Amino acid sequence: MKEHIPLEEGDYYLSEEGYKVFTEQFHLKRGYCCESGCRHCPYGYDKKTNTQG
Numbered sequence: 387m388k389e390h391i392p393l394e395e396g397d398y399y400l401s402e403e404g405y406k407v408f409t410e411q412f413h414l415k416r417g418y419c420c421e422s423g424c425r426h427c428p429y430g431y432d433k434k435t436n437t438q439g
Contacts, residue, residue: 391416 397412410426413419423433430439 391412393412396409397415398406398408401407407425410428413424413426413428419427419429419431419438421431421433421436423431431437432439
């Protein structure tokens with residue numbers, strides 16, 4: 387079971403379409419890359435090449 391990380395101010399913003407977009411702050415709190423190609427991935431993951439840089 388994955389650990390639940392409580393959301394705090396600055397962890398996400400809403401896109402124009404109304405979706406939650408997680409920020410670098412949230413990803414760093416989580417502590418690992420989920421390899422989903424997140425917009426603000428601080429781990430350098432490239433979904434096209436399936437590599438972290």
